[in-house]
Amino acid sequence: MTGETAHVPVLLDRVLALFEPALADRDAVLVDATLGLGGHADALLSAFPRLRLIGLDRDPDALARSAERLARHGGRAEFVHAVYDRIPEVLADRGLSRVDGLLFDLGVSSMQLDRTERGFAYARDAPLDMRMDPTAGPTAADVLNTYPAGELTRILRDYGEERFAARIAKAIVSEREREPFERSERLVKLLYDAVPAATRRTGGHPAKRTFQALRIEVNGELGVLRAAIPAALAALAVGGRIVVESYQSLEDRVVKQGFAELAKSRTPQGLPVELPGHGPQLKLLTRGAEKAGETEIEQNPRAASVRLRAAERIGEVAR
Known part of the structure; x- marks a missing residue:
């Protein structure tokens, strides 16, 4: 099997269990905001026969491949x-x-990691x-050059949590004067x-944090997530x-803060009862961030860094 056909969705059973109360035995709509190769989507459509799924992805190639995979679910x-x-x-x-x-x-x-020409993997x-989205925006080479x-120091420090950000940035600027960066x-x-x-x-690996930082900058990932x-x-x-499944602490922090803001009461402290319309708007379904177990990580090493958080809407969210 190729890397793409062997793709295993992370924490799939847990994802299905968390969604079941909201999707089972009813007409329902779910947005898969990061469709990728459609692994989670395929399982959700199979588990919940009355589900309608709207899959988003910024990568046209991923959309084409997931459309082929999900064709059996029709419209x-x-x-x-x-x-x-x-x-x-x-x-x-x-x-x-x-x-x-x-x-x-x-x-x-x-898929993006497995396809060498996309430049995500430092190995x-x-x-x-x-x-x-390979059709739009600046590349990592544009950022470096x-x-x-x-x-560069700010990006490496803030997005890669790189201790040696200033030293690396100085080396990059010096080296690009000799020849622009083109390859990894x-x-x-x-x-x-x-x-x-x-x-x-x-x-x-000394490249891990820098590659993460460049990827986040190129794709505006944290701003988009916020x-x-x-x-x-x-x-x-x-x-x-x-x-939400996150794979590094910066993403997880954004998700945690977004959930926490709506999971707390807005009733002023000291009042003996909850004011109408001031109660929590979300119920947290996970205690902190859940991680994959040892068995799943052995079978799918990319699950090692996952942090899963989930919540249920219990009240009106201010719009």
Whole structure:
């Protein structure tokens, strides 16, 4: 099997169980905000025969491949080329104001990692692209070759949590004056040389944090997520559920804060009763962030970093 056909959705059984109360035995609508290769979507459509699914992805290739995979479900699946901060617009175009389910499986997809030419994986030499939508926007090479040292330092520090951000940024600026960056192998070598040997021995691959930071910057991932979570919650019907799988702490923090804001009471402290209309609007369905078990991680190593959070809408969200 190829990497794509062998793709295994992360925490699939848990995702299905969390959505069951909102989707089972009824006509329901779910937005898969990060359709990818359609693994979660396929399982959801199979488990809930009356479900209508709207799948979003910014990658046209992913949409085409998932459309082929989900063809057996007929008109129950719809495919939209869009970034997930456009959920309100996508729903409005279809005459929908509320949905029963929202699924986010964040980060880079298995297909994007497996296809060397996309440039996401530091283990293989490839063009420095990293765009989730290869039809639009600047590439990682554009960032490396044009951003001033201060901006590169900020990106590596804030998005990659890289301790040696300033040192790496200085090395990048110096090296690009000799020759612009085009391929990943040259960047990986620079990073290997810039990170102290003691850190290389204990801190994981020296390129991991920089590649994460570049990918987040190229795709505007955190800004998009900060806009998308409140918009998604506002579109969730009472009794509807949202499930989010994150793969690094920055994403998970955005999701945690977005959920927490609506899961707390707005009644002033000290009052003996909850004021009407001031109660929590979300019920958290997970205690903290759930992680994959050892068995799943052995079978699917990409599950090792997952953090899953879920919530149910129990009251009106201010719009």
